Amino acid sequence: MVKENLKIVEEKINAACLRAGRSREEVTLVAVSKTKPISMIEEAMDAGIIEFGENKVQELTSKYEVLPKNLNWHLIGHLQTNKVKYIVDKTVLIHSVDSLKLAIQIDKESAKKNVISNILIEVNIAKEDTKFGVYAEDIYPLIMEISKLKHVQIKGLMTIAPFVDEPEKNRIHFRNLRQLNIDIKSKNIDNVHMDILSMGMTGDYEVAIEEGATIVRVGTGIFGERNYSI
Template identity: 65%
Template sequence: MIKEQLEEVERKIQAACERAGRKRDEVTLIAVSKTKPVSDLWEAYNHGVRFFGENKVQELTEKYDALPGDIQWHMIGHLQTNKVKYIIGKVAMIHSVDSLKLAKTIEKESAKKNCVTQILIEVNVAEEESKFGLKINEVIPFVEKIALFDHIKVCGLMTIAPFVENPEDNRLIFANLQKLSVDIKKKNIDNVNVSILSMGMTNDYEVAIEEGATLVRVGTGIFGARNYGI
């Protein structure tokens, strides 16, 4: 099933790129593998997937140890400061940076390992009470503060759009994140490159691609419904 689902997702990504006049290689598919067994990840890996996203630190580290070293792991879930030390040096990117406290912890732990950690700023574009992330008007002052850190590299923005029946309802959310990235670029802040936009999930990634997504996070569309009972 995973092979067929991957082929369908790939077809939809290709079609969305064509509609937007974009090249296919401008969009990276992240297979969101939370709650899924290592066997499922192996199957996706054997069909070419090299980018995996996890929401929980423990799950990420366990899978990191069980799977090949050429995988790029993305931490996409809310990250507690006391868990940061377990993933520094293992993750290609942290998508969910939304506080100065968290940024400082990532800086400190990255300095200990003498590495630079790539991060995205999580933006709560829709300002949903249930979601983490900065409001749009908080992002530029925040970026200006953490741009001074030596062991963090701001690479872009991430948002989790509301779950909607009609993906078109999220088009403005994605367009607003893209506009924010343009506004940040105009500031020419040292050590900041907001070329990455992580937006769009199984329900709405095609619309997100049309609005400029460079990373799409697809879980259910690849692996099927999740079992939260494990």
């Protein structure tokens, strides 16, 4: 099932890139493997996937320990400061940084392990009460402070768009995030590289690609419905 689903997802990514006049190489597919067993991850690996996303630190670290070390792990869920120490040397990218306090903790733990942690600033672009993330108008002071940290490097922005019945409804949010990314990049802030736009999930990743996403996070579209019982 996973391989068949991946083929469909890949076809949709290619089509979206074609519509947007973009190269397929500009978009990274992160397979969101949260709640999924090792066997399904291995099936995705057999199909050539090496980028995997997890919501929870404990699940990421447990899978990291048993799977090959050539995989790239993305922490895409909300990160608590007391869990930072477990993942700074295991992730290629932390997508969900939305406070200076969290960034400082990532910097501190990264220094201990002599690594530089790549992060994205999570933006609550639609200002939903139920979502984490900084509001667009508050992002500049946060980025200026985080940019001073020596073991953290800002690589771009991430958002979780609203859950909608029609993907087209999220186009405005993706477009606004891309414009915010462009505005920040134009300021040429030291230690800030706005090359990554992580936006778009199973329900709306095609629209996100059309609006400039460089990372799409697809779980259900690859692995099927989530299992919340574990």
